[in-house]
């Protein structure tokens with residue numbers, strides 16, 4: 001159990017919890033979309049503090065977890081080529097591909113470099129004119145402007161040896177896919193605050209209306225999450241379904257227009273397959289035709305092969321909110337952060353890794 | 369890698385054109401270079417929200433301090449800035 005005094009505002013945390021206990025009369029299942037929120041909920045012990053009839057399920061908002069196996073394999077194939085320097089966010093390196101991971105390619109001599117920002121990869125391209133630099137451009141809407149900016153900057157610098165392997169995913173189509181599943185039991189959503197910083201909140205109104213579901217745009221700190229949960233339960237108990245914004249200190253209704261403009265300049269919406277979930281129509285970004293010479297997929301004529309997921313992994317059901325990590329027979333036994341069988345055990349923002357690391361006490365976590 | 373962290377814009381170090389600016393940002397004392405193309409309104413002294421080396425919004429000073437304090441306490445500030453280009 002975490003101590004409340006560790007929080008930014010202890011009194012507020014207690015007040016939100018009290019209000020939640022006072023108003024909750026029925027069981028509710030709420031999904032947070034963002035992996036950063038999952039991480040915060042688990043590490044701060046919030047799951048243990050909520051009234052027993054509120055169940056949090058953990059959505060697909062971890063880019064490491066949803067990047068499809070086929071694209072991991074593409075990255076691994078590129079990284080194995082001697083002329084290529086593959087640049088990636090660090091979290092992607094340990095994700096299992098169908099045969100091996102990027103880390104294993106690196107260990108056997110592949111030039112795989114961890115970068116903090118896609119703009120660093122552009123600099124590496126400038127400094128290595130005789131090599132091909134590929135940036136593994138994964139991420140949700142939050143990361144898309146930075147990845148777009150990298151392409152725009154490479155273009156301004158007239159770099160011919162830079163390209164991006166795009167695996168961009170979008171939140172609203174994934175919410176719709178989850179809600180359309182006949183087994184879906186989700187009563188409310190916490191939408192991801194930083195995604196909305198970029199995109200604004202307009203996209204969520206039709207979803208709240210169509211599926212009669214409350215959507216509350218929420219930050220990632222404990223007080224934010226508790227307030228977001230409280231606002232969702234207030235709506236549910238009152239029988240309403242609105243889009244509300246808990247994270248007003250950061251999120252504007254229209255989002256960041258300059259960032260949206262950069263995204264639109266470089267990317268177009270495309271179908272995208274999500275690891276564990278499958279194809280979701282119009283749920284990703286692909287590099288536009290006008291920038292196709294910056295698309296690694298075009299430049300290296302990569303052809304997506306269909307690949308086989310480890311059969312035991314139930315990450316798809318977890319990310320759809322149908323199951324919890326400890327429902328997986330491999331959890332904590334054959335699947336651990338040191339040797340992950342599925343992507344959600346890799347990143348600390350993945351539900352399986354978060355549960356494993358912080359061993360949430362209300363869950364029956366079988367640890368080997 | 370999903371987090372966006374607040375920091376104080378302390379100087380502009382490059383201006384390629386009207387919007388393509390690069391600045392130095394202090395994250396509770398840790399300095400990093402940040403691209404400012406998405407926050408044309410940001411001025412020196414403002415607090416910006418930074419995600420993978422790019423500022424994606426501006427934020428009130430008091431709120432920025434509270435978030436920074438939280439991230440420092442949990443160790444996530446250093447975690448998030450790991451591998452980031454230094455000063």
Ligand code: SF4
Nearest residue numbers: 313314328335342352
């Ligand atoms: S514990 Fe491992 S195998 Fe099971 S769902 Fe999570 S990542 Fe997949």
